[in-house]
Amino acid sequence: MPGEALIRSLGTSGGAGTGSSAAADTIVLERRSEARTPTNWIGLILLRDGTEIPCTVKDVSKSGARLGLPDTVVLPDAFQLKVVGYAFLLRVRLVWRSGHCAGVRIERFGKAPPPAPAPEEPKAPAKPAESYIVRGRRISRFSPR
Incomplete structure (x- = not known):
């Protein structure tokens, strides 16, 4: 660990009480188990x-x-x-x-569970064309006249 040398030097130079507050914070962080x-x-x-x-x-x-x-x-x-x-x-x-x-x-x-999909609204049936105008009819050469 990077702070091991600092902890050893503090331990041999008079203990944690003689170090700065930054060194004390380092010691607290190094005591964590994970x-x-x-x-x-x-x-x-x-x-x-x-x-x-x-x-x-x-x-x-x-x-x-x-x-x-x-x-x-x-x-x-x-x-x-x-x-x-x-x-x-x-x-x-x-x-x-x-x-x-x-x-x-x-x-x-x-x-977390995935968000529930939004229920689909039923589609309204297609309306028939009310104003359908017959303009003529398509004539094929195969259809009777």
């Missing part, structure tokens, strides 16, 4: 009452994700997250919240 993959996915938080809250999925791992959303939005403990464009539907649980970001643990992963 690697996070940066993303910029558009998501929708689906609440039980039918409310949809737009958000962005900033990064994702096998077991969790970091969401970006307005800090004024109040999130329940558990909700569904739909990733637009990929048809992912996740059942997630809120783990932490800090300002414009929220961390969630993925409890169940699935594909």
Whole structure:
């Protein structure tokens, strides 16, 4: 890992308390059990009452994700997250919240069902021409005159 040398140097030079805040952030990131993959996915938080809250999925791992959303939005403990464009539907649980970001643990992963096709309206039968005008008839050399 790229940050291993930094962590070793902090450990031998007096511990984590002597490093800068950037180094402390690196240590926190390196303690994760799974690697996070940066993303910029558009998501929708689906609440039980039918409310949809737009958000962005900033990064994702096998077991969790970091969401970006307005800090004024109040999130329940558990909700569904739909990733637009990929048809992912996740059942997630809120783990932490800090300002414009929220961390969630993925409890169940699935594909969103395809949208139901719109029912076709029955076509009205074709109306016969009401004002059909006979202008003459076609004469063939084989037809009787």
